[in-house]
Amino acid sequence: AQKVTQAQTEISVVEKEDVTLDCVYETRDTTYYLFWYKQPPSGELVFLIRRNSFDEQNEISGRYSWNFQKSTSSFNFTITASQVVDSAVYFCALSEADRGSTLGRLYFGRGTQLTVWP
Amino acid sequence: DTAVSQTPKYLVTQMGNDKSIKCEQNLGHDTMYWYKQDSKKFLKIMFSYNNKELIINETVPNRFSPKSPDKAHLNLHINSLELGDSAVYFCASSQRLAGFYNEQFFGPGTRLTVL
Numbered sequence: 001a002q003k004v005t006q007a008q009t010e011i012s013v014v015e016k017e018d019v020t021l022d023c024v025y026e027t028r029d030t031t032y033y034l035f036w037y038k039q040p041p042s043g044e045l046v047f048l049i050r051r052n053s054f055d056e057q058n059e060i061s062g063r064y065s066w067n068f069q070k071s072t073s074s075f076n077f078t079i080t081a082s083q084v085v086d087s088a089v090y091f092c093a094l095s096e097a098d099r100g101s102t103l104g105r106l107y108f109g110r111g112t113q114l115t116v117w118p
Numbered sequence: 119d120t121a122v123s124q125t126p127k128y129l130v131t132q133m134g135n136d137k138s139i140k141c142e143q144n145l146g147h148d149t150m151y152w153y154k155q156d157s158k159k160f161l162k163i164m165f166s167y168n169n170k171e172l173i174i175n176e177t178v179p180n181r182f183s184p185k186s187p188d189k190a191h192l193n194l195h196i197n198s199l200e201l202g203d204s205a206v207y208f209c210a211s212s213q214r215l216a217g218f219y220n221e222q223f224f225g226p227g228t229r230l231t232v233l
Binding site for chain 2: 033035037039043044045046047050089091104105106108110111113
């Protein structure tokens with residue numbers, strides 16, 4: 001079973017629209033980290049945010065905001081007033097506690113391709 | 119200053135050849151990784167080294183051999199390249215802290231094309 005599910009494979013919006021990218025995760029650990037990465041057309045993977053499982057406060061950074069809900073095992077990402085430069089593949093990832101079977105690996109979702117049209 | 123660098127950025131080669139990809143990080147991290155990203159963008163971990171010790175070795179053909187000469191370097195050697203090896207290979211690094219590994223920082227990727 002996949003540990004991180006990004007059900008939206010592709011989303012298209014027009015500039016200035018708000019868009020939310022969904023991420024649902026699965027873990028039995030009580031302590032874990034969640035991440036979002038951005039992969040623009042140029043191909044590099046850019047770290048956006050890390051969230052500790054004990055911190056359910058929503059986070060806002062400019063036009064980006066993240067909503068972490070442990071009750072629904074979701075860590076959704078919203079871009080407000082989207083811009084063409086936001087066009088990219090966005091990955092959600094999970095990291096569990098450091099033990100023999102996991103050792104710091106990131107479990108990535110399959111990514112959501114966001115296209116923002118002018 | 120580049121944090122995680124990889125060389126080469128592009129690699130085009132014939133089936134059956136042997137090739138290497140090099141990775142270096144200047145972040146002072148103690149853990150480094152190799153990922154493979156297929157044509158559908160799926161990111162799959164291949165190997166991980168912590169302080170030069172191999173700690174993750176996924177189900178990868180033994181034609182792939184990582185080598186970590188020191189904490190700042192992790193190279194990937196591939197023998198007898200096959201068409202299915204064509205992909206983008208990413209190197210990453212992170213710092214282990216109190217039972218967790220912090221966020222991973224990725225290199226720019228190496229696009230390998232096997233003809």
